[in-house]
Amino acid sequence: MSIDTSAAPLPGVLGSPGEPWPCQNDPDLWFAESSDRVEAAKQLCRQCPVREVCLEGALARREPWGVWGGEVFERGRVRSGKRGRGRPRKCSVA
Template sequence: MTISVLDRNLTEDVSPRDLGDLHDAAAQVEDELLPCRTNNAELWFAESPSDVEFAKTLCQDCPVQALCLSGALERREPWGVWGGELFLQGAVIARKRPRGRPRKNEVAA
């Protein structure tokens, strides 16, 4: 068996089924309980670090959070907030850094 055959089998098993499972699970819940359906969808793909943190906070009470997160991990989502975590290039990152150069000295909050 060649590597290309293995790769093709992995992608066939992961992507369509997991996103469909998430959609089916979300369909069983009232829209008012799903923050990604009641708020602006662009919030989950925002450029502002404060908006990203707000989206992550909204996900904490979502009834399908675990399914959303596990599916995003399996699909290696390229970016955005999924299941209360921030993804960048298929990996979970702790926080989004603001644009520009970082400060040389820490600023007291």
């Protein structure tokens, strides 16, 4: 799988011409099913110079799934994180 970044309107965002974005090294990582690989993708996103632009674009396009701008998308929306221990559930358990 490869990601075409040539049409991305990001002039002046990257440090030097040809500098790779973190997602170009292992594109499959951003669409992984294991939680360890998803967390690894999110960690790489935190260091990316275009993270905010990537997230805004994914929200605008309603990306169906994957890690975009450091957030996990599901059905076109950012998936909320796991609930911490001790927090009440949204619905009661029978």
